Amino acid sequence: MMNAADRIRLRHEFEELLYHEAWLLDNDKLEEWLELFTDTLRYWAPVRGNLEPGREDLSRPHLLAHFDDDKTSLTLRVKRLRTGAAHAEEPRSRIRHFVSNVQILETDGPARVKVGSNFQVFRSRWEGTEHLFVGCREDWWRRIDNTWRNEERFILLDHNVLENMTVFF
């Protein structure tokens, strides 16, 4: 078990990391953003529904998702945005990520940490088509060569009906 001071230090470290990540996304440094993830990444955002309490079982096999990417397919998404022909992002949307409620959820030795955070992502397109995406993330970060790298990102979007999604979370 970690003592309180270590915990606060760790949380602070991840707050900085997550703010940095948001900065990368907002400033179109997507290639740098990809480097935060390990090659074994799962980047997963299951679909939600309006169901009775207890019936929303996100572990159901083959459940549809808004994202279920590995590093290769996530990289492909970024490459596509760089072709100059990804019309849904031409010209690029104005995007802002807000990250809050950062929490150390679990540790697995000194080199593996599960971090929770909430997000709001604002997107503005064309003259004034605006969308807000809200949800939370649970990430497993692993310390490799003195750098934290993300090997699993679980994204829970709080929407039942979504929009065309051209943004990353």
Next chain:
Amino acid sequence: MTDWAHLIDLEKCTVSPRVFVDEEVYRDEQERVFGRCWLYLVHESQLPNPGDFVTHYMGEESVLVCRTASGKIRVFLNSCRHRGTRMCRLDAGNAKAFTCPYHGWTYDNQGRLIGIPQFKEAYYEELNREDWGLIEVPRVESFRGLVFACFDENAQSLDAYLGDMKWYLDLIFNKTKGGMVALPGLHRWNLGGNWKLAAEQFNGDNYHTGAAHESMLKIGLGPANGQFLGDQPWVRDFEAKLDNGHGWINFKIDMAGGVPTPLAQHMERMQSTARQRMTRAQSELVGCVHVGNVFPNFSILTFLGFLTIRVWHPRGPHNMEVYSWGMIEQEAPPEVVEIARKMQILTFSPSGIFEQDDGEMWGNSVKALRGMHRRNFPLNYQMGAGHGRTDPDKPGLIHPPSTEIGIFGVYEQWQALMGGA
């Protein structure tokens, strides 16, 4: 009601922008198109047990689809008879009865009013419950597990309505013994754009792929030869215009990066099963890319092992709400289901790298067409007009991609329904 026939010019093959942006046209369309045509609801595999229900839409009407104790599927307006409150607020579940949240009237899953609070004290037992059951959608029929409903009591049968489309739907839904089953979950998203722009694209717009999906070619996730056309025009690579406004696109491409081995093996197995189950002409087409639309707003698309089926719900002339499911052959091993599911999410979902660009186009069309001046100038649907042929091997009017023969069929059908006073 107004006669809107003049908005379609059958001789010139043109369509007035008002068809896509006019509020009055849209209002009449709700009654004359969505009130008369067969509308897709659900696949039977999504309601396996008695008591299972899903809520859905037919046009703008919220409906409750129930599997009753006898196994029959019945469809009701999801609205209480007392003050009209939306009865069931869940997407899906299992229930024998539904209680209205407002004053507590209760209906069973056959629509009968079975409970009224203070029936004695407040109603003096004078209310005739039989008169106040849920409003039922009169016609519900299915084809290969695809359940459709229709508000028009006197409509032709679903079988007759689908007509030649059945031959093509069979390429997907009848190629194996187990048929297709739905994956759990539903993609729902809002899009700008008139619902017909999406429907017509799936009906027969292979022409857009090169430009709209140019980014896919640039990253190598497209056909090896850079064209979504195939190399057997008329035979395997074609579009078919079908009766009642339905349409089909069929072509085979070799993907630049190949396909994962388990998926390739699975597709080969499907093809050999199909050979034993259907005519030679049909089985030759199994495993191709299929895209189609059942008029008005039910579309299908198979690509890289997955099948997405979807409904473009109208939400005013300028917006739609998309419902999209994932399906796969009942026989597919879990490993293949996962490959197909991930491929569907990556390519054709709200975050899909093909889908995103289509979504961008439809919203931009209605934005640009809305102006009072722009709407005086018709849209061009002339591509290939007069060059279609019939084919002894397959139904419909055939033409290789690209053509707008099939797409214009959507508007011929639309005109037939929207014309006359």
